[in-house]
Amino acid sequence: MNYPITIVDNFFEDADAILDMANSYEFYFTDDGRWPGSRTNQIFDLNRRFYNYLNDKIHLLHYEKPPEYTKLSAHFQKIEPLGDSQWDKRNQGWIHQDYSYFGGIIFLNKNPSPDSGTSIYKAKNGYVSTFNEECKCKRSLYLGEEINLDKYNEAWNNNNDQYIETVTVQNVYNRLLMFNGNTHHGVKTFGTQARLTLNFFGLEMAGSTPPLLRIN
Secondary structure, three states, rough: OOOOOEEEOOOOOOOOHHHHHHHHHOOOEEEOOOOOEEEEHHHHHOOOOHHHHHHHHHOOOOOOOOOEEEEEEEEEEOOOOOOOOOOOOOOOOOOOOOOOOOEEEEEEOOOOOOOEEEEEEOOOOOOOOOHHHHHHHHHHHHHOOOOHHHHHHHHHHHHHHHEEEEEEEOOOOOOOOEEOOOOEEEEOOOOOOOOEEEEEEEEEOOOOHHHHHHHO
């Protein structure tokens, strides 16, 4: 564990400007079914100045100055409701890990749906395992393919029932949530409107020791 769970309200000085920026970009659907909804291209490619600002601002949460070298993956993501109701299992996230140095999300809905934040989980039995057949159900849904609803619900239950929720972070406009890259996390519900976020992942870093290692 290198990074603590971090929550920062009012993260951007002018969140409305960031929201306008997000809405000005094109969003694209997944071509491999690894994630729900649609995403923009990498912010690094869309707006290099904003990328530099975002990269520094995130790292300065835990460092006196940004590390000598960093590589941040960041994009805007929009998830329209996927089921018939807020609590349809198609409209609830799969608990997962991202396998990066750290991961995080900035919520960008001014009036978000209830319970559409991000929760942190731990393994119920000390380990987790998801079968390929279960992952195929998820990918099929995210690709917009026809699915067998009973099989999908069973796969979702088999995956998410392996976890216990430990932290609930509500969806609040301009709130940042950051966590260690191997942290289990997921969305209780995508809600009843488009869920807009800025997602980021710390992929590479050199020149500084991660925050929780510095205190050991």
